[in-house]
Each structure stands twice: as C-alpha cells, then as structure tokens.
Amino acid sequence: QKEVEQNSGPLSVPEGAIASLNCTYSDRGSQSFFWYRQYSGKSPELIMFIYSNGDKEDGRFTAQLNKASQYVSLLIRDSQPSDSATYLCAVNGNQFYFGTGTSLTVIP
Amino acid sequence: DAGITQSPRYKITETGRQVTLMCHQTWSHSYMFWYRQDLGHGLRLIYYSAAADITDKGEVPDGYVVSRSKTENFPLTLESATRSQTSVYFCASSESGGGQETQYFGPGTRLLVL
Numbered sequence: 239q240k241e242v243e244q245n246s247g248p249l250s251v252p253e254g255a256i257a258s259l260n261c262t263y264s265d266r267g268s269q270s271f272f273w274y275r276q277y278s279g280k281s282p283e284l285i286m287f288i289y290s291n292g293d294k295e296d297g298r299f300t301a302q303l304n305k306a307s308q309y310v311s312l313l314i315r316d317s318q319p320s321d322s323a324t325y326l327c328a329v330n331g332n333q334f335y336f337g338t339g340t341s342l343t344v345i346p
Numbered sequence: 347d348a349g350i351t352q353s354p355r356y357k358i359t360e361t362g363r364q365v366t367l368m369c370h371q372t373w374s375h376s377y378m379f380w381y382r383q384d385l386g387h388g389l390r391l392i393y394y395s396a397a398a399d400i401t402d403k404g405e406v407p408d409g410y411v412v413s414r415s416k417t418e419n420f421p422l423t424l425e426s427a428t429r430s431q432t433s434v435y436f437c438a439s440s441e442s443g444g445g446q447e448t449q450y451f452g453p454g455t456r457l458l459v460l
Contacts (some may be wrong), residue, residue, distance in 0.1 A: 242388075272448065281436055281451040282389070326389065333404065334379070334449065338388035 241265060242329050244337035252345050257314040259340050261327030264308070268331035271303055271310045276324045276339065285325075286312065317344045349373065352437050352452040360460050365424045367455050369437030377440045378420040379404075379449060380412065382433040389436065395420055427459045 243262045251257045259273075270289050274282035288294045288301040288310065300313040310329075314321055324339040350371040359365050369378065380392040381404075391404030393412040401412050409431060411423045424431055435455045440447040 281454050283451070284448050287448060328389075328449075334391060335405075336381075336389035338386065 240337075241331075241335035242327055242337040244325075244327050244340050246338055247341040248343055249340055250343045250345055251317050253317060253319060255317050255344075257317045257321065257342055257344070259312040259314075259325050259327075259342065261310045261312075261329075261337055262308055263310070263327075263329040263331075263335070265329065265331035265335075266305075266308065268308075268329045270330040271301070272328040272330070273299075273301060273310075273312045274326040274328060274336075275321075276326055278323075282326055314342075317342075319344045319346050350437060350439055350450055350452040352435075352455050354455060355453065356456045358458045358460065359427050361428060362426050365427050365457065367422045367424075367435055367437075367457070369420045369422070369452060371418055371420075371437075371439045371452075373439060373441070373450075374417060375439035375441050375450075376417070377442060377447070377449075378414065379438040379440075380410070380420070380422045381436045381438065382406065382431075383436060383454075384433050392422065392435075424457075427457075429459050431457065432459045433457060 272287045273285045276282045286301045288303045294301045298315045302311045326339045327337040353368045379394045381389045390406045395401045395414040437452040438449040440449045
C-alpha cells in the first residue's frame with residue numbers, strides 16, 4: 239500500500255465548475271498536509287497546506303482534512319483553464335510523501 | 347532573488363558514467379531535499395539534509411551519493427548511472443524540518459541515461 243494515494247484521473251471539468259481532488263494517506267501519525275500544483279514540464283508549487291481537521295479556504299481553493307478517515311481533499315471553485323495541471327497531494331509524517339498526482343483539465 | 351536553482355537542466359549520459367547534479371539555494375534554508383519524479387511513481391525522496399554535513403536517506407537512496415559542505419549547495423551524484431535512473435530530478439529546500447514546513451522546488455533536471 240502506498241503512503242499517499244490519489245486518483246490519477248484525468249479529471250475534466252467545464253470552466254466555472256467546481257473541481258474536487260481527493261487524497262488518502264496511510265500513516266495515522268501524519269501531521270501536515272499539502273497540495274501542490276504542477277504544470278507540464280515545470281516544478282511543483284505550493285497551493286495550500288492544512289494541519290487541522292476541517293476546512294481551510296484561500297481564494298478559490300478550499301482544502302478539507304479528515305484525520306479520522308485519513309482523507310484530504312482540494313476543491314477548486316470557479317475553475318479556470320489556467321487551473322489545468324497535475325495536483326500533487328503531500329503528507330508529512332515521519333517523512334515527506336507525495337501522491338502520484340491527479341491530472342485536471344478545465345474545458346473552456 | 348534567485349531562490350533555488352539546479353544545473354544542468356538537461357543531461358544525457360551513458361550507462362556506467364558518473365553524473366553530478368547541482369542544487370543551489372539563496373534563502374539560507376536549513377533543509378534540502380532531492381527527489382526523482384517518474385510516471386506512475388510520483389515524487390520520491392532520494393536524500394535529504396538537515397544542515398551542512400548532515401545527510402540522511404530517503405525512500406530510494408540506492409545508487410546515489412550526496413554531500414553538503416555548504417548550507418547553500420546540495421549536489422547529487424550518480425556514481426555509476428543506470429538506465430533506471432533516467433528521470434526528472436528535483437531539488438527542494440525548506441526553512442526547517444518541522445512537520446509544517448513548506449518545501450520549495452527548483453526547476454528540475456531531466457536526466458537521460460542511454
């Protein structure tokens with residue numbers, strides 16, 4: 239079992255819709271959770287981090303964490319074509335682990 | 347503000363050759379990391395360093411060597427390159443190693459081993 243699991247997609251949503259990206263992790267002791275965005279051929283860049291159960295909002299992005307279910311998600315509201323990228327979930331327990339990423343395409 | 351840079355950006359080498367990938371950061375971050383990214387595997391940690399002269403293995407360290415004589419530099423050496431080491435290599439840094447620290451990534455080095 240991988241430390242961090244993500245649905246590889248691809249996920250396609252129309253412009254203006256809500257994109258929902260999901261991630262599960264195996265280490266119950268994990269304390270911090272990150273979402274990175276990676277455009278094709280580029281390096282990952284941080285979008286959001288979350289440490290506590292519940293929701294955290296930053297502009298059009300909302301991260302949701304449920305430690306009991308070992309589940310973290312990212313919602314992108316009013317999706318734009320510029321949001322088309324691969325989204326990487328990262329979990330920091332005893333070490334930093336990344337998921338394989340979910341490819342998102344926003345269709346104009 | 348250069349941030350974190352990697353060189354070379356692209357490298358082609360042959361099986362058995364030694365290759366060194368360079369990483370330099372200008373933020374004076376304590377922690378530095380080397381990852382490789384492959385289709386189907388995502389980002390995997392090779393080695394990390396908590397400070398100058400302190401390094402530790404990550405998830406996939408075999409075939410790689412690192413050193414950190416200066417805080418700002420963290421070179422990664424493939425002692426005898428193999429085809430399976432064809433990958434995109436990312437260096438990253440963070441201000442500290444606490445569980446809540448964000449990692450910032452360099453632009454990556456694309457390595458092809460023939």
